[in-house]
Amino acid sequence: MVEPTRSAPAALRGPRVTLAPLVEADLDAVRRWRSDPTVTAYWITQAVPTPAELREWLARNRREGNLLWLIRDERGRRIGFVTLFGIDPEHRKAELALMIGERDAWGQGYARETLRTLLRHAFRPVAEHGLGLHKVWLTVVVENEAARRAYAACGFRQDGVLRDDLYRDGRWHDQILMSVLAAEFHQFDQGEN
Numbered sequence: 001m002v003e004p005t006r007s008a009p010a011a012l013r014g015p016r017v018t019l020a021p022l023v024e025a026d027l028d029a030v031r032r033w034r035s036d037p038t039v040t041a042y043w044i045t046q047a048v049p050t051p052a053e054l055r056e057w058l059a060r061n062r063r064e065g066n067l068l069w070l071i072r073d074e075r076g077r078r079i080g081f082v083t084l085f086g087i088d089p090e091h092r093k094a095e096l097a098l099m100i101g102e103r104d105a106w107g108q109g110y111a112r113e114t115l116r117t118l119l120r121h122a123f124r125p126v127a128e129h130g131l132g133l134h135k136v137w138l139t140v141v142v143e144n145e146a147a148r149r150a151y152a153a154c155g156f157r158q159d160g161v162l163r164d165d166l167y168r169d170g171r172w173h174d175q176i177l178m179s180v181l182a183a184e185f186h187q188f189d190q191g192e193n
């Protein structure tokens with residue numbers, strides 16, 4: 001069974017992206033992305049965090065055993081971050097959140113590649129230095145077409161609809177609950193290669 005981790009996440013490598021533990025030096029970039037209303041249009045909050053709030057965000061995530069990775073592209077540029085949080089060791093599941101914050105990196109497959117790299121690690125057995133999870137789940141605003149496509153392209157399926165789950169721009173938006181199971185991902189991942 002996966003144990004709650006208090007240690008830094010493992011460094012991961014995809015064909016183009018590298019995922020490294022997110023550290024204090026990355027927070028300026030996170031703040032810039034979180035300040036862009038186009039990037040946060042479907043994010044859980046559009047409030048722009050102060051530097052102090054972001055330091056507390058990082059510290060809280062570490063305390064809670066959440067895993068945060070900074071995403072760099074093939075040139076080493078910071079392009080976004082991805083997290084696994086609410087890691088549940090009993091039921092071997094975790095929630096995922098992903099932000100490709102550099103808008104000029106959108107539409108080039110970085111989200112898909114990040115997700116596949118991360119899910120391989122998440123579903124790898126603990127004995128093989130993975131997280132040994134059974135399920136990764138998330139919620140996505142129904143209008144966030146790009147995110148829904150990226151998740152579907154990595155094996156996520158729709159579990160249901162959370163009605164009026166997010167209030168933005170003066171109206172309620174539904175969110176889709178999506179998840180991918182280890183066996184589904186392996187089948188899907190093998191089929192892709």
Ligand SMILES: CC(C)(COP(=O)(O)OP(=O)(O)OC[C@H]1O[C@@H](n2cnc3c(N)ncnc32)[C@H](O)[C@@H]1OP(=O)(O)O)[C@@H](O)C(=O)NCCC(=O)NCCS
Nearest residue numbers: 098099100106107108109110111112140145146147149150
């Ligand atoms: C959503 C997001 C992760 C997508 O990242 P990305 O690197 O541009 O995605 P990819 O290039 O891997 O593309 C994924 C899919 O979305 C499609 N896509 C990309 N931009 C799109 C757009 N503006 N509208 C519709 N589809 C789009 C791609 O064609 C691809 O679909 P396909 O596999 O069917 O070809 C990124 O835009 C982002 O981080 N946005 C801000 C934060 C956010 O919304 N995060 C998700 C919260 S749930």
